[in-house]
Amino acid sequence: xxxxxxxxxxxxxxxxxxxxxxxxxxxxxxxxxxxxxxxxxxxxxxxxxxxxxxxxxxxxxxxxxxxxxxxxxxxxxxxxxxxxxxxxxxxxxxxxxxxxxxxxxxxxxxxxxxxxxxxxxxxxxxxxxxxxxxxxxxxxxxxxxxxxxxxxxxxxxxxxxxxxxxxxxxxxxxxxxxxxxxxxxxxxxxxxxxxxxxxxxxxxxxxxxxxxxxxxxxxxxxxxxxxxxxxxxxxxxxxxxxxxxxxxxxxxxxxxxxxxxxxxxxxxxxxxxxxxxxxxxxxxxxxxxxxxxxxxxxxxxxxxxxxxxxxxxxxxxxxxxxxxxxxxxxxxxxxxxxxxxxxxxxxxxxxxxxxxxxxxxxxxxxxxxxxxxxxxxxxxxxxxxxxxxxxxxxxxxxxxxxxxxxxxxxxxxxxxxxxxxxxxxxxxxxxxxxxxxxxxxxxxxxxxxxxxxxxxxxxxxxxxxxxxxxxxxxxxxxxxxxxxxx
Amino acid sequence: xxxxxxxxxxxxxxxxxxxxxxxxxxxxxxxxxxxxxxxxxxxxxxxxxxxxxxxxxxxxxxxxxxxxxxxxxxxxxxxxxxxxxxxxxxxxxxxxxxxxxxxxxxxxxxxxxxxxxxxxxxxxxxxxxxxxxxxxxxxx
Numbered sequence: 001x002x003x004x005x006x007x008x009x010x011x012x013x014x015x016x017x018x019x020x021x022x023x024x025x026x027x028x029x030x031x032x033x034x035x036x037x038x039x040x041x042x043x044x045x046x047x048x049x050x051x052x053x054x055x056x057x058x059x060x061x062x063x064x065x066x067x068x069x070x071x072x073x074x075x076x077x078x079x080x081x082x083x084x085x086x087x088x089x090x091x092x093x094x095x096x097x098x099x100x101x102x103x104x105x106x107x108x109x110x111x112x113x114x115x116x117x118x119x120x121x122x123x124x125x126x127x128x129x130x131x132x133x134x135x136x137x138x139x140x141x142x143x144x145x146x147x148x149x150x151x152x153x154x155x156x157x158x159x160x161x162x163x164x165x166x167x168x169x170x171x172x173x174x175x176x177x178x179x180x181x182x183x184x185x186x187x188x189x190x191x192x193x194x195x196x197x198x199x200x201x202x203x204x205x206x207x208x209x210x211x212x213x214x215x216x217x218x219x220x221x222x223x224x225x226x227x228x229x230x231x232x233x234x235x236x237x238x239x240x241x242x243x244x245x246x247x248x249x250x251x252x253x254x255x256x257x258x259x260x261x262x263x264x265x266x267x268x269x270x271x272x273x274x275x276x277x278x279x280x281x282x283x284x285x286x287x288x289x290x291x292x293x294x295x296x297x298x299x300x301x302x303x304x305x306x307x308x309x310x311x312x313x314x315x316x317x318x319x320x321x322x323x324x325x326x327x328x329x330x331x332x333x334x335x336x337x338x339x340x341x342x343x344x345x346x347x348x349x350x351x352x353x354x355x356x357x358x359x360x361x362x363x364x365x366x367x368x369x370x371x372x373x374x375x376x377x378x379x380x381x382x383x384x385x386x387x388x389x390x391x392x393x394x395x396x397x398x399x400x401x402x403x404x405x406x407x408x409x410x411x412x413x414x415x416x417x418x419x420x421x422x423x424x425x426x427x428x429x430x431x432x433x434x435x436x437x438x439x440x441x442x443x444x445x446x447x448x449x450x451x452x453x454x455x456x457x458x459x460x461x462x463x464x465x466x467x468x469x470x471x472x473x474x475x476x477x478x479x480x481x482x483x484x485x486x
Numbered sequence: 487x488x489x490x491x492x493x494x495x496x497x498x499x500x501x502x503x504x505x506x507x508x509x510x511x512x513x514x515x516x517x518x519x520x521x522x523x524x525x526x527x528x529x530x531x532x533x534x535x536x537x538x539x540x541x542x543x544x545x546x547x548x549x550x551x552x553x554x555x556x557x558x559x560x561x562x563x564x565x566x567x568x569x570x571x572x573x574x575x576x577x578x579x580x581x582x583x584x585x586x587x588x589x590x591x592x593x594x595x596x597x598x599x600x601x602x603x604x605x606x607x608x609x610x611x612x613x614x615x616x617x618x619x620x621x622x623x624x625x626x
Contacts, residue, residue, distance in 0.1 A: 050495050052495075076495045076496055077494065077495045077496070078496065078497075079497065079604040079605075079606030079607075079623045079625065080604070080605075080606055083496060099604075102625075103601045103602040103625045104601060139595055195561055198565055199561070199564060199565060208599060209598075209599040210599060210601075210626055248564060251601040251602050251625075252561070254602060255557050255602050255603075258605070259545075259550075259554060259557075262545075262546050262550060262605070263546055274605075274606055274607075275550070275605035275606070275608075276604050276605050276606040278605070413495050413496045414495065415495075416493040416494055416495055416496075417496075417497075417498065417626065418491060418493060418498075419493065443595065444595065444597065446597055446598075486599070
C-alpha cells in the first residue's frame with residue numbers, strides 16, 4: 001500500500017471538538033476508521049512537524065480497528081505506530097500488533113507517597129539523590145543485585161509483582177494499588193523465548209537508561225482537594241515517581257514476535273504499509289501466543305517496579321530512619337495491550353486496546369478502578385521532563401466516549417536526541433538544575449543531556465488539553481527535587 | 487563515510503550506503519555499534535578480549551534479513567557486553583545468511599542502550615549510482 005504525503009495531512013485535519021481534531025477516513029481509501037488527535041491548534045502545528053500523524057493514518061488501516069485511531073497531545077513520531085497512540089481492535093475479528101505496544105512492554109510509572117514534608121527534609125535532597133543512585137541500579141545494560149534462576153524468573157513472568165512480594169520485596173498491601181494488581185493472569189512464561197529470559201534474568205530492580213528515572217518530587221499544587229485527599233496527597237508532601245519497564249526481556253519479546261508475525265502476514269492475507277505494524281489476528285495461534293508473552297513481560301515490568309520500590313524504601317530509610325512510611329499511590333502501564341469492553345457505535349464490544357505511550361484513564365465508578373479510588377477515578381501519572389513538573393490526574397467520563405478510556409503519558413519529545421546532545425552541555429544542565437533546587441545523579445552525562453528539559457514539549461499544555469477535553473482531570477502538580485537517571 | 491545518523495524525534499535513524507550487499511550489512515552493523523559505543527570500532531584495542539560469535543539468520547526478504555541480522559548482533563552485544571566491529575559471511579543470499587561476527591568484550595558502559603532494531607523505513611535498494619543503501623531506525 002502506498003504511503004500518503006505529510007503535507008496533505010495538514011489540509012485534511014478538521015476540528016470536531018474544541019480539543020479534538022480528525023482526519024476523516026475518506027482521506028485515504030485504506031483507512032477503516034478516522035484518525036483523531038487531541039491538541040490545541042498551536043500544538044497541532046508542532047505535531048505535524050514529524051511523521052506522527054502519517055503513522056496514525058497507517059494505524060487506521062489495520063484490520064478490526066474500532067472507532068478511530070487516536071493520538072494524545074504528547075504524540076510524536078515513532079516507528080510503525082506513533083508514540084502517544086491508542087488503537088482498539090475487535091477481539092473476534094481484529095489483529096494484535098506488538099508494535100502497537102512497543103518494545104518496552106509495560107513501560108510505566110509508579111507513584112510512591114511518603115509521610116515526609118518538604119520543609120522537614122529539603123536540606124537532605126542532595127544526599128537523597130546520592131543514596132538513591134547507590135541503591136537503585138541504573139544505566140546501560142546494568143544488572144541488579146537480584147540474580148534469578150530460570151525457574152524463579154518463570155514464577156515472576158507468570159506471577160508479576162505478587163511473585164516478588166513473596167520473595168520479600170514489599171507487602172501484600174502494595175499489590176492493592178497496582179493497575180491489574182500487578183499481574184495479568186493469562187501470562188505464560190512458556191511463550192517467552194530463552195533469549196528474552198537471558199536478557200532479563202539479571203535486570204529485576206534496575207531502571208535502565210533512556211528516559212527512565214527515579215524522581216523525588218514535592219507536591220507543589222493541588223487542583224482538586226477531594227481527589228487529592230482520596231489518593232493520599234497533601235501539599236508539600238515528598239513523593240517518588242519510578243519510570244521503567246520490562247527492560248531487555250520485554251525488548252526481546254517484541255523483537256521475537258514482530259519477526260514471527262512478519263512471517264505469518266501472507267497466511268492471514270494482511271498487507272501493511274509499514275512492517276513495524278506487523279500483526280496477527282487476535283484469535284490466531286500467533287496472536288494468542290504473543291498476548292501470553294506480552295502479559296508475561298508486563299508482569300516482569302510490574303515486578304521490576306516492585307523491586308525498585310523496595311530499593312527506594314531502603315534509600316529513604318537509610319537517610320530518614322526506619323519509621324518513614326512509604327506507600328504506593330498507584331502504578332500505571334503506558335505501553336500495553338488490554339482486553340477491555342467498550343461501547344462502540346452503540347454496541348458493547350470486547351476489544352484489545354493497544355496503548356503505546358498512552359495511559360488508561362478509567363473514570364469514577366468504573367468497576368476496574370480499585371475500590372479505594374472508585375469515587376474519584378483511576379489515578380494517572382504523567383511524568384514531565386526532569387526540570388519542569390509532573391502531574392497526577394484521574395480518569396474522567398469523557399475518556400470512555402472519546403479515547404477508549406485512555407489519556408496521555410508524558411510531556412512527549414519534540415527534539416531529537418542528537419540535537420539535544422548538540423544543544424545541551426550536561427555539566428551546565430546539572431548546575432542549572434541545582435540552582436533551581438533539583439539534584440540530579442546520572443550514570444551517563446550523554447544520557448542526561450539527551451533527556452534535557454528543552455528536548456520535551458511543555459507538560460503543562462499537554463495536561464491542560466486532556467483536562468479540558470474531558471478525558472482526565474488534574475489533581476496535583478509535582479515539582480522534581482532529586483532525579484536519578486541511567 | 488558509509489553511514490550517517492539522521493534526525494528522529496525520539497529514536498535514532500541511521501542511513502547506510504555501500505558498494506555491495508555484504509558491505510551494506512557490515513557497515514550497518516558498525517553503524518549500530520557506533521551508536522552503542524561511539525568511536526570504538528575505529529580504534530585499535532590491543533588488550534581487548536576478543537569475542538567471536540557464529541550467527542544464522544533466515545528472513546522473509548533482504549530488507550528483513552538486514553534487520554534480523556542486526557537484532558542478532560544486538561542480542562549478542564547485550565548478553566556478552568561486547569562491541570562487534572567485523573563480520574565474515576560464509577553465506578549470504580536474499581533471505582538467509584551465516585556469518586561469524588567478531589568484536590571485543592568491553593568494560594566500559596555503553597553510551598546508548600538500543601532497545602531494538604526496527605523494520606520501520608528499512609528498504610534495501612540500489613541507488614542511481616549503483617550503490618546499495620537503506621535506512622534503519624533503532625528504538626532507544
